[in-house]
Every structure is written in structure tokens, then in C-alpha cells.
Amino acid sequence: MALMKSVSLFLSSGRRASLARKQREERVEETPQTSANNARTRGRRRRQDNRNQGTGSGRMTEDNKPAGRSTTKVTHVKTSNTKLMESLRRQTHFTRLEVDALCKLYKRLVNSANTVIPVAAPVAPVAGITPVQSSGEGVDRIVFRELLHNTFDVITEEVLMDRIFCAFDKNNFGVIRLEDWIIGLSTFLRGTFEERTSFAFFVYDLNNDGYITREEMFHLLKNSLVKPPQEEDPDEGVRDLVELALRKMDCDRDGKISARDFHEAVSSEPLLMEAFGQCLPTDNSCQTFLSTLL
Numbered sequence: 407m408a409l410m411k412s413v414s415l416f417l418s419s420g421r422r423a424s425l426a427r428k429q430r431e432e433r434v435e436e437t438p439q440t441s442a443n444n445a446r447t448r449g450r451r452r453r454q455d456n457r458n459q460g461t462g463s464g465r466m467t468e469d470n471k472p473a474g475r476s477t478t479k480v481t482h483v484k485t486s487n488t489k490l491m492e493s494l495r496r497q498t499h500f501t502r503l504e505v506d507a508l509c510k511l512y513k514r515l516v517n518s519a520n521t522v523i524p525v526a527a528p529v530a531p532v533a534g535i536t537p538v539q540s541s542g543e544g545v546d547r548i549v550f551r552e553l554l555h556n557t558f559d560v561i562t563e564e565v566l567m568d569r570i571f572c573a574f575d576k577n578n579f580g581v582i583r584l585e586d587w588i589i590g591l592s593t594f595l596r597g598t599f600e601e602r603t604s605f606a607f608f609v610y611d612l613n614n615d616g617y618i619t620r621e622e623m624f625h626l627l628k629n630s631l632v633k634p635p636q637e638e639d640p641d642e643g644v645r646d647l648v649e650l651a652l653r654k655m656d657c658d659r660d661g662k663i664s665a666r667d668f669h670e671a672v673s674s675e676p677l678l679m680e681a682f683g684q685c686l687p688t689d690n691s692c693q694t695f696l697s698t699l700l
């Protein structure tokens with residue numbers, strides 16, 4: 407909850423954050439002339455310091471590298487960031503301003519996780535999937551689940567939460583990195599019919615083998631039915647539901663649902679897109695999120 411408060415605060419204080427960033431950038435963006443002057447001043451100070459401390463041996467330390475080099479580095483980082491933001495804008499359904507705002511939200515979520523949750527999130531084992539250790543910076547499972555639940559109203563089974571995470575973390579880093587975060591949200595929030603259908607299929611194909619099998623459907627649907635007490639075979643209702651789903655969606659009648667079957671079935675009946683459990687945000691939550699983003 408604390409994190410979500412922080413996200414809300416962040417979204418409402420976007421203007422303030424943006425101003426602070428602008429001021430930081432202005433400090434970084436020295437003109438070549440002031441940069442050279444500053445470099446000369448820094449150089450003089452260091453020489454003076456070295457003389458005072460009797461360490462003027464002429465050896466190059468991290469501190470007395472020519473200052474011009476760090477300015478070049480800052481410029482280089484800025485250029486590559488600009489290129490990345492532009493590339494993300496082209497690959498997604500977001501405007502440049504939205505990409506920037508999502509980037510800031512990402513940083514806020516990553517920083518919250520670093521301070522609020524110091525240990526790596528436990529990875530729930532899913533049939534046929536080898537859990538991966540998270541590596542490097544990114545949005546971890548715990549933070550992502552909170553976001554799905556509290557911001558996007560995704561109230562669903564653990565297994566689906568985990569698969570939605572995998573749909574974002576396409577390269578299996580164990581965390582959602584910046585690029586995957588923005589590309590994932592593009593489908594999640596503004597995806598075309600095709601993109602959302604592929605997303606849902608990916609989520610339901612638990613072992614990534616290209617088919618939703620009877621076993622996978624059973625696993626996905628078993629908690630969706632309220633079982634009557636003293637039922638002789640409590641799984642019978644679920645098995646009936648699986649067979650019903652196959653009749654509706656297994657268009658080529660090979661006993662499993664391929665991506666093509668799924669696409670064909672969902673095209674003729676869009677409600678089938680989330681037939682095996684909620685895996686996309688509600689329309690209201692999307693609108694609220696996007697309207698508070700900028």
C-alpha cells in the first residue's frame with residue numbers, strides 16, 4: 407500500500423518532478439565555454455590540493471582525470487537516452503511525453519523496491535517453467551503484482567499474475583527492464599486487437615510451447631468454479647468447462663488450442679479473449695492511469 411501511495415503521489419506530482427529534472431539537466435548542460443572554465447578551475451584546485459598534501463607525484467588518479475572527459479560521457483549518455491526514448495516511441499502506442507513519464511514512473515518503482523523490499527522476491531514455480539533469478543535493475547515481481555492489483559484492477563490467480571509478469575519480461579531477466587516495461591504497457595494499455603490477443607495467448611500458454619493444452623486449461627480454470635460440497639468428483643465441473651472451451655476454440659480439432667485457433671475464436675467472439683482468467687487491465691483503470699500520467 408505504501409508503494410501505491412508513492413505511485414499516486416508521483417503521478418500527481420509529475421509537474422514538480424519534471425521541474426526538478428529540468429533544473430538538474432540545466433546544471434548538467436554546461437556550455438562548452440563554462441565547461442572549459444570549470445575544468446580549468448577544477449584542475450587548478452586539484453594541483454593546489456596535491457601540492458598542499460605533498461602528493462603531486464604526477465600519477466593519474468580517478469579524481470584528476472581531465473574534466474572534459476566526464477562532460478563527454480554525460481553528453482554521450484544523454485544522446486543514447488534520447489535515442490532509446492525515440493526508439494521506444496516508435497515501437498509503442500505512446501507519445502514521447504508519455505514515454506518520458508513512464509520512464510520516470512519506472513525509476514520510481516525500481517527505487518521504491520530497492521528501499522522498501524531489500525530481498526529478491528520469491529519466484530512461484532509454474533508447471534513447465536524454470537524460475538529465473540532476477541538480475542540487474544528492473545521492476546520485480548512483488549512491485550509488479552501490487553501495480554497490477556492496485557492500479558490496473560487485475561484481480562486474478564497467482565499463476566496468471568506470474569504469466570503476465572513473464573509477458574512483460576520477454577527476455578527472462580527475472581525483472582522487468584525499462585524497455586520491456588514500456589513495450590509491455592503499450593500492449594497492456596493501448597494494444598490493438600491483434601496485440602492483446604497475442605498477449606492473452608502468451609499468458610495462457612503456460613509452458614510456452616505454442617499450444618494451450620487440456621492440462622493448461624484445467625490448471626487455469628480449476629479455481630474459477632465454486633465446488634459444491636460433498637461432490638463425488640470435485641474436478642468434474644472443471645473438466646466439462648475444458649471440453650466446452652475446446653469445442654468453442656479448437657478450430658482445427660487437434661485437441662489443443664494453437665495461436666491460430668485462439669485468434670480465430672477470439673475474432674468471432676471477443677469475450678473469449680480472457681476465457682481462462684483476467685489478464686488485461688479494466689477499461690476504467692486504463693483511462694485513469696493514462697489521464698494521470700502527464
Ligand code: CA
Binds near residue numbers: 611614616618619622
Ligand atoms: Ca502450452
